[in-house]
Structures are given as C-alpha cells and as structure tokens.
Amino acid sequence: MISVQEARDHLIALMPTMPVETVPIAKASGRVLAAPIEARHDQPPFAASAMDGYALAGPVEVGERLTVIGEAAAGHPFDGRLAQGEAVRIFTGAPVPEPADRVLIQEDARGEGNGIEVLDAPREGLHIRPAGGDFGRGDRMAPRRLGFADLALAAAMGHGDLPVRRRPRISILMTGDELRHPGETLPPGGIVASNGYGLLALLSNAGALPRLLPIAPDDPKLLIAALETGLDADLMVTIGGASVGAHDLVAGLGRDGMDLVFHKVRMRPGKPLLAGRWRGTPLIGLPGNPVSALVCGVIFLLPALRASLGLPAEPTMLDLRLATPVRENGPREHYMRGRLVSGAVEVFDRQDSSLLSVLADADVLVIRPPNDPARSIGDVVAAIALPSVNRF
Numbered sequence: 001m002i003s004v005q006e007a008r009d010h011l012i013a014l015m016p017t018m019p020v021e022t023v024p025i026a027k028a029s030g031r032v033l034a035a036p037i038e039a040r041h042d043q044p045p046f047a048a049s050a051m052d053g054y055a056l057a058g059p060v061e062v063g064e065r066l067t068v069i070g071e072a073a074a075g076h077p078f079d080g081r082l083a084q085g086e087a088v089r090i091f092t093g094a095p096v097p098e099p100a101d102r103v104l105i106q107e108d109a110r111g112e113g114n115g116i117e118v119l120d121a122p123r124e125g126l127h128i129r130p131a132g133g134d135f136g137r138g139d140r141m142a143p144r145r146l147g148f149a150d151l152a153l154a155a156a157m158g159h160g161d162l163p164v165r166r167r168p169r170i171s172i173l174m175t176g177d178e179l180r181h182p183g184e185t186l187p188p189g190g191i192v193a194s195n196g197y198g199l200l201a202l203l204s205n206a207g208a209l210p211r212l213l214p215i216a217p218d219d220p221k222l223l224i225a226a227l228e229t230g231l232d233a234d235l236m237v238t239i240g241g242a243s244v245g246a247h248d249l250v251a252g253l254g255r256d257g258m259d260l261v262f263h264k265v266r267m268r269p270g271k272p273l274l275a276g277r278w279r280g281t282p283l284i285g286l287p288g289n290p291v292s293a294l295v296c297g298v299i300f301l302l303p304a305l306r307a308s309l310g311l312p313a314e315p316t317m318l319d320l321r322l323a324t325p326v327r328e329n330g331p332r333e334h335y336m337r338g339r340l341v342s343g344a345v346e347v348f349d350r351q352d353s354s355l356l357s358v359l360a361d362a363d364v365l366v367i368r369p370p371n372d373p374a375r376s377i378g379d380v381v382a383a384i385a386l387p388s389v390n391r392f
C-alpha cells in the first residue's frame with residue numbers, strides 16, 4: 001500500500017493539462033485563466049474626484065470666497081484651467097481639472113450665485129483618486145480560477161475575451177448489480193446509487209464537465225463495454241468494485257489490459273482506491289462506500305482536476321484546535337469528519353464510511369497521521385476544508 005501523498009502525486013501526473021480556449025468575459029465565471037493578462041490602461045485612467053463638491057487649485061482658508069468658473073461631471077471633463085481664487089463644480093467620477101489638487105465637498109461650501117464660501121479647508125490631495133491608483137497599464141493578473149472580483153478586475157483592465165483552460169470532461173461510471181437511481185423502486189437487496197450524484201456536484205462546482213454513464217452491472221464484459229462508452233473523456237472515474245471481493249470487477253481490470261499505476265492506499269476511508277490508464281484514458285477507481293468515494297473525490301479528484309487546469313494542485317491545509325478529544329489512530333491515515341464550532345473543530349463520534357448523514361453535517365476533514373496518539377481538547381490538528389455551497 002502507498003501513502004496518500006504518493007497516490008496524489010501519481011494522480012496529478014496522470015492528468016493531462018487542458019488546452020487553452022478563448023471565451024467572452026461574460027461567460028468566464030468559474031473558468032481558469034490560462035496565462036497572465038496585462039492591464040491595457042491605467043485605472044483610473046485620469047485623476048478623478050471621489051466626492052461631489054468643488055475642485056480647488058492650492059490651499060484655501062475658512063471664510064474665503066471663490067468664483068465657480070465651470071463644471072466637470074463623469075464623462076464630461078471641464079476643458080479650461082483653474083486659477084487661485086477659483087473653483088470648478090465637480091461630481092464624483094469626473095476628471096479633476098488642471099491644476100486642481102484638492103476637492104472641497106459640497107457640505108463644506110455655502111453657495112451664493114456663481115460664488116461659494118469655504119466652510120472647511122481641505123488638505124492637499126483630499127478626495128482625489130490619482131491616475132493609476134488602482135493599477136497601472138501593464139500590471140498583470142496571474143492565472144487563477146476566476147471569481148466575481150477577478151472578473152470585474154479583468155474587465156476594468158480592458159479585456160472583453162479571456163484565455164482559459166478547457167474544462168476537463170469526466171465520465172463517471174457507477175458499478176454494481178444492487179444499484180438503482182434515486183426515485184426508482186428498490187428491489188430486495190437494492191441500494192440507491194448516491195455517489196455519482198455527489199461527485200457530479202463536487203466536480204462541476206470545481207470547474208469540470210462531469211457526466212454520469214449508465215450504471216454497469218457486475219459482469220466483466222458489460223463493465224468493459226460500459227467503459228468504452230466513456231472513453232471520449234479526459235478522465236474516467238469508476239465507483240465501486242475496487243476492493244478484493246469476487247464481485248469487485250474494477251479491481252480485476254488489471255487482468256483485462258488496464259495499465260495499473262497503483263491499487264490500495266494507506267488511508268481511511270478510501271483504502272481500495274486504484275488508478276491507471278484504460279485504453280490510454282486516465283482512470284481512477286473509487287471505493288463504493290459512499291463516504292469513501294466522496295472523501296477520495298475531495299482528497300484526490302480535486303487536486304488532479306486543479307493540476308489539469310494548471311493550478312497549484314495540493315489541498316490547502318488548516319490548523320484547527322480540537323473541541324473534542326480523539327482516540328489514538330490505527331496504521332492508516334484517517335480523514336475524520338468534523339464540524340466547526342467557534343473556530344474549533346468538533347470531531348464526530350461516528351466515522352463509518354457508509355454514513356452520508358455525518359458527511360453532510362461536516363465542514364472539514366481532520367487528518368490523523370498513521371499511529372497518531374490520542375489527542376485532547378485544545379490540541380492543534382491539521383484539516384482540509386470540505387467544499388460547500390452553504391457558506392457564502
């Protein structure tokens with residue numbers, strides 16, 4: 001058996017890097033920028049007023065009277081020049097006329113015809129946003145998964161189209177005679193095929209294009225036929241049949257010509273994980289137990305997906321204080337479901353790999369190294385955050 005880190009390294013190496021395509025910026029949410037982009041101009045492009053008021057050139061004193069010689073609004077610059085003793089009526093976002101160096105907000109001026117009286121003296125630079133204060137022409141945005149703020153920034157930099165990585169296509173094949181889709185009537189011994197639906201959500205939220213293939217029964221010929229239907233993908237993911245039982249057919253694919261890279265990982269849940277290539281397509285075989293399949297999705301599929309999108313692949317680790325004690329760990333690295341309470345982590349008592357209800361209540365996976373001794377309340381442990389749409 002290999003370690004979790006070794007297995008992850010193999011999977012990252014198995015995944016091809018996705019080619020680059022160009023998409024309109026309005027369609028780029030959640031896509032991954034493939035190359036740095038450069039700002040096409042300074043932002044703001046000109047010194048701009050941050051307030052509604054009066055642009056002034058040089059210092060003024062309280063009680064001083066100024067002549068208002070014109071107006072500047074957003075999109076409508078004042079085209080004259082200011083002198084001492086004069087003011088230009090200015091609105092938020094308007095270019096500051098030359099050589100104004102401060103803005104008096106209108107609340108601090110008393111208007112009298114086309115003159116004003118100064119009620120408070122602004123210091124130099126007040127309420128002026130300098131040209132290039134946000135970013136300068138040529139400043140770069142590095143590759144990243146594009147969120148709302150990144151897209152606003154890319155738009156402000158002047159980009160209507162963006163180079164992004166193609167979304168990896170992932171075929172998901174659930175295997176097992178006992179499986180039925182949710183909503184179908186269960187025969188004796190039947191089980192709802194829940195794992196594929198969890199993986200669909202996990203992978204599409206992470207930027208992939210996953211699709212569910214029809215369920216494959218426990219028959220070697222039909223399993224191979226089902227695999228063939230999904231080979232137009234960048235990655236094939238199977239669920240179930242990865243262990244050592246007589247009906248665990250995915251584990252037996254090695255005998256049918258699969259180029260196996262590893263089988264079994266020193267972890268819990270997820271021990272029977274396997275990976276390799278089937279007819280040249282990368283294949284990851286997840287264990288069937290629901291929590292095993294989904295934890296492997298977080299610990300292995302997401303890093304492989306990030307690698308294929310050209311992003312740093314390793315999961316982000318958290319250091320968390322325990323709010324509950326935990327018993328000593330066995331010989332496998334244990335990924336324990338836990339919930340955050342006031343910044344500390346409460347590790348659930350029940351950790352069996354069939355318990356989806358416990359996974360759905362969890363915020364994090366606490367990582368226990370092999371043979372880790374018992375830990376007490378207040379001890380710091382490593383953890384990985386579970387992706388969630390419940391936290392905005």
Ligand SMILES: Nc1nc2c(c(=O)[nH]1)N[C@H]1C(S)=C(S)[C@@H](COP(=O)(O)OP(=O)(O)OC[C@H]3O[C@@H](n4cnc5c(N)ncnc54)[C@H](O)[C@@H]3O)O[C@H]1N2
Nearest residue numbers: 174191192193194195240241242243248271287288289292
């Ligand atoms: N003698 C041994 N038995 C087992 C070992 C072992 O080392 N020696 N490993 C255990 C571990 S750990 C796991 S995990 C399971 C995983 O085995 P498989 O990958 O072969 O999974 P299945 O046997 O096909 O299914 C296990 C369980 O999960 C249910 N299942 C399967 N697919 C789905 C699905 N898409 N959605 C929901 N539930 C699913 C299936 O009905 C079974 O109940 O093996 C242990 N055994």
Ligand code: MOO
Nearest residue numbers: 269270271292353
């Ligand atoms: O590793 Mo299994 O995934 O413990 O249930």
